[in-house]
Amino acid sequence: MDSERASALPPHVLIFPLPIQGPVKCMLKLAELFCINGLKVTFLNSQHIQRCLSSCTNTESYFQRYPNFRFETVPDGLPEDNPRTVNEFFEMLDSMKAVGVPLFREMVTSGPYGPNSENPITCIVADGAFCFAVDIAKQIGVPLLYFDTMSPCCVWTYLCLPKLIEAGEVPFKGDNLDEIVVNAPGKEGFLRRRDLPGFYRTKDLNDPNIQSVLKENRNLPLSQGLILNTFEELDASILSEMSKVCPKIYAVGPLHTHVKTRLRTGTTSNSILKEDRSCIPWLDMQPLKSVLFVSIGSLAVMTKEQLMEIWYGLVNSGTRFLWVRRPGSVVGLDKEFEISMDFSQATKERGYIVSWAPQEEVLAHPAIGGFLTHSGWNSTLESIVEGKPMICWPYYVDQQVNSRYVGEFWKLGLDMKDICDRVKVEGMIKELMELKKDEFCRRANHLANIAKASVHEGGSSYKNLDQLIQDIKSMTF
Numbered sequence: 014m015d016s017e018r019a020s021a022l023p024p025h026v027l028i029f030p031l032p033i034q035g036p037v038k039c040m041l042k043l044a045e046l047f048c049i050n051g052l053k054v055t056f057l058n059s060q061h062i063q064r065c066l067s068s069c070t071n072t073e074s075y076f077q078r079y080p081n082f083r084f085e086t087v088p089d090g091l092p093e094d095n096p097r098t099v100n101e102f103f104e105m106l107d108s109m110k111a112v113g114v115p116l117f118r119e120m121v122t123s124g125p126y127g128p129n130s131e132n133p134i135t136c137i138v139a140d141g142a143f144c145f146a147v148d149i150a151k152q153i154g155v156p157l158l159y160f161d162t163m164s165p166c167c168v169w170t171y172l173c174l175p176k177l178i179e180a181g182e183v184p185f186k187g188d189n190l191d192e193i194v195v196n197a198p199g200k201e202g203f204l205r206r207r208d209l210p211g212f213y214r215t216k217d218l219n220d221p222n223i224q225s226v227l228k229e230n231r232n233l234p235l236s237q238g239l240i241l242n243t244f245e246e247l248d249a250s251i252l253s254e255m256s257k258v259c260p261k262i263y264a265v266g267p268l269h270t271h272v273k274t275r276l277r278t279g280t281t282s283n284s285i286l287k288e289d290r291s292c293i294p295w296l297d298m299q300p301l302k303s304v305l306f307v308s309i310g311s312l313a314v315m316t317k318e319q320l321m322e323i324w325y326g327l328v329n330s331g332t333r334f335l336w337v338r339r340p341g342s343v344v345g346l347d348k349e350f351e352i353s354m355d356f357s358q359a360t361k362e363r364g365y366i367v368s369w370a371p372q373e374e375v376l377a378h379p380a381i382g383g384f385l386t387h388s389g390w391n392s393t394l395e396s397i398v399e400g401k402p403m404i405c406w407p408y409y410v411d412q413q414v415n416s417r418y419v420g421e422f423w424k425l426g427l428d429m430k431d432i433c434d435r436v437k438v439e440g441m442i443k444e445l446m447e448l449k450k451d452e453f454c455r456r457a458n459h460l461a462n463i464a465k466a467s468v469h470e471g472g473s474s475y476k477n478l479d480q481l482i483q484d485i486k487s488m489t490f
């Protein structure tokens with residue numbers, strides 16, 4: 014597209030998230046912020062995600078609120094009954110690349126959003142894992158911004174990977190996972206091998222996860238900028254390290270709070286699973302800060318044995334709890350144990366179990382005193398904003414890094430990484446909910462206030478979003 018035509022067009026951003034709950038949710042928040050600020054947005058979902066979203070949330074509300082917003086879809090190439098679990102992530106990505114991406118390319122080159130159409134795209138925002146976006150943006154002559162929806166501390170460990178390999182730190186030599194890593198994350202020096210993304214434990218550099226990170230690293234400088242769901246005050250040192258090797262960085266989070274603040278009302282939940290809201294009236298009846306919220310997000314799974322260790326640790330702690338038992342999240346769960354959880358004395362007296370919760374609202378509830386989490390980045394940010402201390406039991410990708418930051422750097426909770434033992438679980442719950450409750454709550458409240466201030470007028474994320482929007486309006490390729 015020539016620059017004269019580009020600058021005459023109204024800004025029209027195409028947003029393309031990875032087709033999983035976390036990235037879809039936070040990119041939808043970004044889309045709302047763009048629309049509030051006068052940009053036109055086309056949100057490209059896989060057909061599967063769009064079906065889930067439409068059946069679980071009020072997608073009409075987007076069109077009512079934002080006349081300049083529209084959804085588009087491409088198939089992900091998988092049969093509808095494919096479970097699309099985390100273990101088949103590369104199958105899904107490969108299938109998406111083979112089936113959905115050519116359609117996306119056609120859409121923005123010769124199709125309804127092509128340079129010569131009535132409705133041309135003027136900027137692409139794509140998930141950091143979508144390396145193909147560089148070529149497509151180049152072909153149509155529009156700027157590309159990557160959005161890494163995982164934590165910046167993990168993105169930084171990704172960017173350090175070539176150095177780690179060169180220095181012989183990855184693959185790990187020997188089995189000691191407690192050895193301190195020298196070449197990441199920079200100054201702090203508190204990351205152990207076990208705190209790096211789980212797949213860094215591989216002995217094989219041809220591992221698809223490793224190869225995919227190296228490719229993402231090579232692609233990042235070819236984009237015009239990197240959007241991150243964080244606020245400067247939380248990740249100052251990491252952002253400063255990253256800015257030496259990245260294109261322009263825009264820290265505009267926490268996005269869910271940012272949208273609420275700018276709209277001054279609640280937002281659409283963006284959930285692709287049906288929320289069970291009956292837990293809210295139950296929470297209303299519980300004492301202040303007395304309930305531990307237990308959830309491992311939309312993708313993580315645990316074995317039946319791990320479930321039992323966490324369950325008995327929780328029950329033995331005597332704490333009130335709200336437990337999210339997502340269907341399919343326990344491998345080999347037998348009906349008998351499920352029923353014994355549902356009808357146990359502990360659940361009757363002090364617990365509540367749902368299959369999926371309105372998590373943002375739950376974490377904001379005054380009865381919640383702590384969060385036993387898999388340390389997904391959205392969950393971590395949602396907990397930080399609400400000032401809720403965490404017990405971290407990470408599962409994969411950025412979660413191992415996040416949990417170390419929660420425990421050791423931000424000191425907002427306890428990192429249970431790599432351990433799943435009922436005595437340990439019970440001990441940590443008592444430490445978080447009783448013994449060190451005041452200490453953790455004090456720190457969590459302090460950081461929550463900083464997080465909220467960052468998205469108010471004059472705050473760091475508020476200013477960064479304004480800058481991002483200005484840049485999108487003025488950017489030409």
Ligand code: UDP
Nearest residue numbers: 035310311312337369370372389390391392
């Ligand atoms: N979530 C929810 N209800 C639940 C559990 C999770 O709405 O019962 C939402 C949560 O608010 C978060 C997202 O699902 O925004 C999970 O994202 P995260 O990055 O924490 O983990 P992932 O699911 O990607 O592993």
